[in-house]
Amino acid sequence: MLGVDDLSISFGGLNALSGLSFEVAKGEIFALIGPNGAGKSTVFNVITGLYRPSRGRVTFRGDDLLALAPHQIARRGVARTFQNTEVFRQLTAIDNVLIGRHIHLRAGVIRGAFGLPAVRREEGRARESAHALLARFGLDDVAGIEAGSLPLGVQKRLEIARALAAEPRLLLLDEPAGGLNPTETQTLMEVIRRLRDESGLAIVVVEHDMELVMGISDRVAVLDHGRKIAEGRPREIATDPGVIEAYLGSEDER
Ligand SMILES: Nc1ncnc2c1ncn2[C@@H]1O[C@H](COP(=O)(O)OP(=O)(O)OP(=O)(O)O)[C@@H](O)[C@H]1O
Ligand SMILES: [Mg+2]
Structure with a gap:
């Protein structure tokens, strides 16, 4: 489904990614881990079209993503969340989810302004499925609350709900458990x-x-x-000497 091949990008003299390759299949959960500054968020920024790599290829269901703009990549079914949780703080939870859906609403803003019945029906359906999504994440109680006033753990779940509203085929999650307590992390795992x-x-x-x-x-x-x-099954990775070394090494540097 996703193919990343020989990706390199640098910022000034710093090689943020050097010859990175990996593949992700449909229905697979693939984790990218590594010490701070290893290049993990940069991978997401390249896949979603925010950064242009100096070398390499990114393909998604046969399309060359590097030839596309961020909104075109989103339309092809790639959605993401951000490391620094980015909800629309002044909007309610439900409106955050509705915004996540907008790339699929056929009725444009101008047609919407005329209040045509077909447009209103489409909006009604969007609102229904937004509520269903919120319910799935245990967020039905906060639908009408301003996103910025919700606890971080709830905002993080809301951000995932918003990403899913676009009905993606590939979901990129950047530190979804960052700042969450163990109970919230457990809930997130199950979700x-x-x-x-x-x-x-x-x-x-x-x-x-x-x-x-x-x-x-x-x-x-x-x-x-x-x-x-390193790359492999979780159990192989946990006992890989090179991986342990990388993590311990970076602890020393701090
Ligand atoms: N837009 C940018 N301009 C300059 N340097 C950047 C930019 N984006 C990333 N970098 C640098 O590239 C390197 C990789 O950054 P990246 O954010 O991908 O790391 P990360 O693995 O996500 O780290 P963390 O776990 O701390 O989030 C870092 O040294 C970072 O400072
Ligand atoms: Mg990061």
């Missing part, structure tokens, strides 16, 4: 697993919480200074 099982979605997750990574991933790739130093 992510259920998503994959019910929808056949491919999910790439960047995460520092090893319990979450080991608990949900089919495969794990480890980045260090922009290079892939």
Whole structure:
């Protein structure tokens, strides 16, 4: 489904990614882990069209993503969340989800302004499915509340709900458990697993919480200074000497 091949990008003199390759299949949960600054978020920024790599290819269901703009990539079914949770703070939870859906609404803003019945019906359906999505994430109680006033754990779930409203085929999650307590992390794990099982979605997750990574991933790739130093099943990765070294090394540097 997703193919990343020989990707390199640098910022000034810093090689943020060097010759990175990996593949993600339909229905797979693939984790990208590694110390701070390893290049994990940069991978997402390249896949979603925000950064242009100096080398390499990114293909998604046969399309060359590097030839497309971010909104075209989104329309082809790639959705993401951000490391620094980005909900629309002044909008209610339900409106956040509705915005996530907008790329699929056929009725444009101008037609909408005339209040045509077909447009209103489409909006009604969108609102219904937004409510269903919120319910799935245990967010039905907060539908009418301003997103910015919700606790971080709830905002993080809302951000995933918004990403899913676009009905993606590939979901990129950047540190979904960041700032969550153990109970919230546990809930999140179950939500992510259920998503994959019910929808056949491919999910790439960047995460520092090893319990979450080991608990949900089919495969794990480890980045260090922009290079892939290991890839395999969670259990293989957890005992890989090179991986342990990379993590301990970065602890020393801090
Ligand atoms: N837009 C940018 N301009 C300059 N440098 C950048 C930019 N984006 C990323 N970098 C640098 O590239 C490297 C990789 O950054 P990236 O954000 O991908 O790391 P990360 O693995 O997501 O780290 P963390 O776990 O801390 O989020 C870092 O050294 C970072 O400072
Ligand atoms: Mg990051």
